[in-house]
């Protein structure tokens with residue numbers, strides 16, 4: 001049975017938004033399970049209230065189509081990444097706005113490649129507990145700890161928010177390459193520096209969100225939880241400011257690793273749904289028909 005996102009699925013031709021499941025987690029180093037992330041988000045999304053009070057719209061009215069999951073090839077990271085890039089590119093070339101659901105964070109590299117091929121240049125906003133700037137991890141450049149190293153060396157400008165784990169070499173690399181780093185401890189001390197974050201980004205932005213950016217008290221269902229994370233409200237505030245000021249060319253939400261805590265799956269689904277609503281408002285696909293509070 002094919003799963004859908006939300007209460008109803010819009011046929012592909014009419015849909016503006018494609019939710020693309022990428023259940024790939026073969027690069028994980030600690031706790032596997034992110035391959036079950038997309039399915040859990042789909043199932044939880046069925047329980048969402050379609051009307052989003054905060055935005056005053058029903059995001060599903062943009063027309064959301066759930067695509068077939070991208071297949072992967074066991075033991076063949078390069079081939080699996082090629083399939084991810086090709087599937088994303090196919091939807092982008094059909095004019096869809098793609099929201100990818102991981103899967104582990106390694107999928108961001110082929111997703112970003114597909115977006116650049118279809119849509120040209122943009123900067124990267126990476127929301128995560130981990131900087132993911134290792135040249136390789138356990139011998140593989142296709143690792144979930146490496147996508148942003150690869151993207152940096154390919155010339156992308158990078159803004160990282162919520163970070164609380166990186167080693168000395170990664171910090172040195174980030175400083176050398178001009179990464180705009182907004183670590184979680186600074187956000188907790190000073191509040192979310194929205195203006196500074198927006199200033200560090202170009203006009204067009206791709207967003208990659210690792211659910212472990214959220215504090216484990218909010219989001220316990222991740223492969224690599226770390227204390228000291230962001231609140232749900234802080235992440236929503238960041239996305240709202242971003243969509244007001246920038247053109248968001250695409251998004252991925254990665255590393256949900258379901259472990260029986262349904263509230264975490266609801267949190268993930270709600271965040272994805274909220275982002276679709278923000279895109280709908282920014283693109284003019286949705287307008288508020290009732291005064292909302």
Ligand SMILES: [Mn+2]
Nearest residue numbers: 129130210212
């Ligand atoms: Mn992470």
